[in-house]
Amino acid sequence: AAGDDGACDAHFVVLGDYVTTEDGTGLVHQSPAFGADDMAICLAYGLPVVNPVRRDGHFADDVRLVGGQFFKHADADLVRELEHRGLLFKHVAYEHSYPHCWRCHTPLLYYALPAWYIRTTAVKEALLRENEKTKWYPDTIKWGRYGDWLRNNVDWSLSRTRYWGTPLPIWRCPGGHLTCVGSLVELGELAGTDLTSLDPHRPYVDDVALPCPDCGAEARRVSEVIDAWYDSGSMPFAQWGYPYVKGSEEEFEAAYPAQFICEAIDQTRGWFYSLMAIGTLLFDESSYENVVCLGLLLAEDGRKMSKHLGNVLAPMPLMDQHGADAVRWFMAASGSPWSARRVGHATLQEIVRKVLLTYWNTVAFQVLYARTNGWNPDQTAPAAAERPVLDRWLLSQLHRVTRDVTAALEVFDTQRVGARLGEFIDDLSNWYVRRSRRRFWDGDPAALATLHETLDALTRLLAPLTPFVTERVWQDLVRSVDPNSAESVHLASWPAYDVGLVDDQLDAGMALTRRLVELGRSARSEAKIRTRQPLGRALIPSAAFAALSEELKAEIAAELNVETIESFAGARDLVDSAAKANFRTLGKRFGDRTPAVASAIAAADAGRLAADLAKQGSATIDCDGRPVEVTPADLVITERPREGWSVVNEHGETVALDLTLTPELTRAGLAREAVRLIQEARKKGGLDVVDRIRLTWSADGATAQALRQHQELVAAEVLAVQVTSQLEPGAGWHANPELGLSFSIEKA
């Protein structure tokens, strides 16, 4: 560098903070023409930029020793020369990474070239302002990874020295005057000829010469093309041909800025930036309001997918195998979209089985029974409030899920959308339809209307996640019976949430009902008594008995196949009760007297306490001669029935089944078994669900008695218009030795 006295320092030290002692010696040679860091340091110290390499990667011919050689092949001559001069300290092969062309594997050379830039640093404050307005999912990216990128903004290196790409629309004359052209019309005006049908790419655009507006000399286009990221960021207006194409201004105004964009996390310096930067530069407003930043997909084993590991799952075969809807559901709903997630066949199979097939089978069920009963949605059904309890409950659940899904979609929480819809489909199939089958067989208009309304709304709620199966269902279930409905589910309006149909008390009651049913099922399986065998009664906790409506108790009785539901309090002679103090609450209320109250609770008649608490919400006990009032929070009551019961207790709730099998109950059980066998025979015989049959049976002993006593029930269940019995079974009859029953059926 030149000093004040005009002399040059031949040797001096320059400093750079990118040089570390971790790699190498901490000493680095500087080649300003071949690296951005080197260039910055050398310019800062006023060192000249020397470049002996031509653009084709060969040394210039006049360079001593290596002139004309490809830069990478010059090493051998240089080493030999140093050795020859006795200047070589040591020569060893040293392994380090080096950039190569990804396509032809040619070694690459960093090379300083003049380039065109967009001065994005001039709008840095505007970019920060636009980012502040933008909603990021997840929020951490906003001022983390992306915010850092904006705060450290550098001018956008726009030009590329390539052939393919959008040509940089700048014409230059020999005098160096620059003319930037904004459209084909403008180019034609400058060139003095109509160029509106010109292909604006190379080589055609390079043929266009124009007289320089400044000096009149011939101007030619510069040779560079534009960075392809610029094209990606121009999408919001370029897709409409804005502002030149007719109608494009309206299209642009209506769509700008976009409500949301979605790409993977690696786009912070790519598309997320190019869209925001170009939008801000041109319109002083980012081109999107929300951005959903997706996490990466991992293989089923949790590792990154790679050809090398052989764990790559290509998307198209996954869709071929499991369906595009299952893959889409996985992407949107199986886990947080912005977390890294594992994808595999097992996950997709589960989505198909648990969600899509359950939904599809429920639709098929409705279609079947609507058809066989000649039902269509025009038929009058009772008002929602007048329908049976299961219908009212389903509509309440439907409006809850509508509310939750709508709210979750508003905040881009597709995981919650999937979770709520999955739960709802499970409730719909495994509780509502399961408990309502009989009403569908009977063609009950309330049931058919309720399920139709529910599937109509559910299909619209599911449509964004599973667009294909829902479209098919829409056409089959809705459009086929209502020509005024939307042409496609994707054109249908979003289901409305009606708070009037949500019934908190009913929902809580049904949840309790289902918990008790679960306990009852466990009690049955512990006692190894199959569900078809009716039992006399089930006992449920006194508090539950008081809380549940008769309709819900009837659901428990029907689902558990028991004749009556009673409370533990109502069956005191059968139950051993015990009461224990809850010291936590007692301590707060009674202080010093807590031990005395606790012993009084233990000494009290627990059965009476339970009954009083269930009935009045409080009970009075005698504590050292003084009456003390206690509430359910003050004590824990355990109720256990005596001999002959199967009892299951979970989370403080108990259900007990009376296992006594009277001859009456045994016969009812035998009749149920017979019904099951005949139903199986119907199915095997290929009968339609509505086909009527003639039944002939032969049995003896208890089974014969059971069939005679329950003939009407059996006939109704198996759709028999005629039931006859005979002493000896005929040839080829269905036979069940365990039951001592033989029978034949024929279509009536």
Ligand SMILES: [Zn+2]
């Ligand atoms: Zn190459």
Ligand SMILES: [Zn+2]
């Ligand atoms: Zn000029």
